[in-house]
Amino acid sequence: MEFFLPMVVSAVAVLATLIYASLLDIQNRRVPFITWLPMLAIGVACTAALLWQKTANASLLAGYLALVTSFLYADYLDNRGRTDSRGLAGYYANEKIFWYFVPVLVLPALSWFVLTPSVSVLILPWYAMFAGILGYVTWREYKGWPEPRRKGKRGQVPRGPDMSEMLGRWYFVLIILIFAIVSATMLVGTGGWGSSAIALLLITLFTGVFYIFGRMHLFGGADAWALIFIALCVPLFPFTPLLGNSPLGFLAFSVLINALILNLAAPVGIFLVNILRGNRAPLMYLFFGFPVKGDEIQKEWGFVMEDFEEKDGKLTRKFIGFFDAVKRMYKGEGRVYTKDLREHPQEFTHELAMYKKAGTVWISYAVPFIIPITAGFVTAVIFGDFLYALMRLLTGGI
Incomplete structure (x- = not known):
């Protein structure tokens, strides 16, 4: 049985947080973002340790940290001006926005150029787009322009798409696409990450989809972040589940499948x-x-x-x-x-x-989906992917 100690530690932190978040969601239908931060700190450290243990690839490790940092920065930008119970802006203060912006720019540059110079020419245009998009959105948020400023007749905002407003809302979709393209380039490019890039590509695509779902209000905010952080904190099964590993071996996808199946009840x-x-x-x-x-x-x-x-x-x-x-x-x-x-x-x-x-x-009915997510996480870790197990059973594989 394959056993990954860092993933076991991370899975325990994730489970404890999911249980606590479920209780908050049941009581108040709200899970403050800060609830996820201790779990994320433990999970990211454990995943980083596992990546280094399995690949010893500093570029891949920096790329993973760049993705995590970008998600945290996106939450900061999307919730500019949030205050605490005392009315203080805390770590969401606008004055600090450029301090947060620096590591978001540095980590991809470190991963894509400094530590992998042989593929830097292919990635340079994508990094320029990455820096340009986030630079524009950062400046826009710093100046306090979250809404379109153009006025039509009678003081109304004119109909039709406002590109500035659309970019302000959907910029992170482009950022996710850039991370996915870079991961694919690192997969096939000479001197890149090789097959190890598949793990980061899977994480990028999965987290990107649920970020989009959250922005479209197709998923609750807490539900979307729960799935995103599960993918970031426990990308691999901590050990071989009782029903066997799924083909991808990507835990978050099995958590989602099990949660959807359990939620059918x-x-x-x-x-x-x-x-x-x-x-x-x-x-x-x-x-x-x-x-x-x-x-x-x-x-x-x-x-x-x-x-x-x-x-x-x-x-x-x-x-x-x-x-x-x-x-x-x-x-x-x-x-x-x-x-x-x-x-x-x-x-x-x-x-x-x-x-x-x-x-x-x-x-x-208003049963928070985070409850099936929690159940899906437990069952996926212990038993594995229910859908894959059923398919194997129907085809005589079990």
């Missing part, structure tokens, strides 16, 4: 409860939501699944369509969250009146 359970209680709704909604009393909706957890309108004293209601719901998730607006109803009732007086008049309101 919730919709099935909700559907059965709705059938037993005689709740009536279109089939899809029976799997993902349930009705609650309109005058008690502030006590519940979930997103409202219906739109209400009152005309000529008559109340009409309709379920929010799937594509409309996705559109609202992407824009981050138009969705009513029961937590907001509870914490900011003055902003939802009209909606609360509609819900009370309606009698019942359908809301989505």
Whole structure:
């Protein structure tokens, strides 16, 4: 059995953090970013030690640290101006932005040029793009330009894409692509990282996808960061799981697969409860939501699944369509969250009146996905990838 002590230590830190984060998410539906930092410090140190132990490649190690640093810097930029409970900016103060920017630039340069000079010519344009994009976004954030400054008629922002605003929101997608391209170049380029580059390429692609999902509001922030940090902290299985290693041997992907499979139990359970209680709704909604009393909706957890309108004293209601719901998730607006109803009732007086008049309101179930992620992590480490094991079973491989 292959056994990696650094990954065991990192896995213990990740599990402890996931359990704590799950409790926070259940209680408050919020996991402060600082919750992940102790786990990340341990996990990055352990992964760095493992990379050095297996490859003794200083360039690869610096490339890994460059990726981690870039993610932390992206969170800093995306949350510029966050304050603590005392109203102090803390380590998010704008004045410190260039101090954070320096290691973000230095680590890739060290990895891609100083420690691997034979492939530096191929990577130079990508580094120039990397530095240019982050330099522009850093300056933009430093000057406090998070919103488009152009004004149209009547003081409104004109329609059409604002390239500056789009770059400010989606710049990190380009950064991830640059890391992926460089990793691929290091895989095939002479004097690069060789097959060891596959590990960093997998980490880059996986973390990039879930960063994008988080920005599109398709995943909760805590859920996206949990998967990103699992990939960064425990890229390999700590030991051979009981059902065997998956083909990629990439733990984070198996965690996601197991979490999705385990999470299927919730919709099935909700559907059965709705059938037993005689709740009536279109089939899809029976799997993902349930009705609650309109005058008690502030006590519940979930997103409202219906739109209400009152005309000529008559109340009409309709379920929010799937594509409309996705559109609202992407824009981050138009969705009513029961937590907001509870914490900011003055902003939802009209909606609360509609819900009370309606009698019942359908809301989505609100089990935080970080709980299946935690279960998926435990099962992946111990048993392995459920989907791969099932495929092997069906094909006679087990």
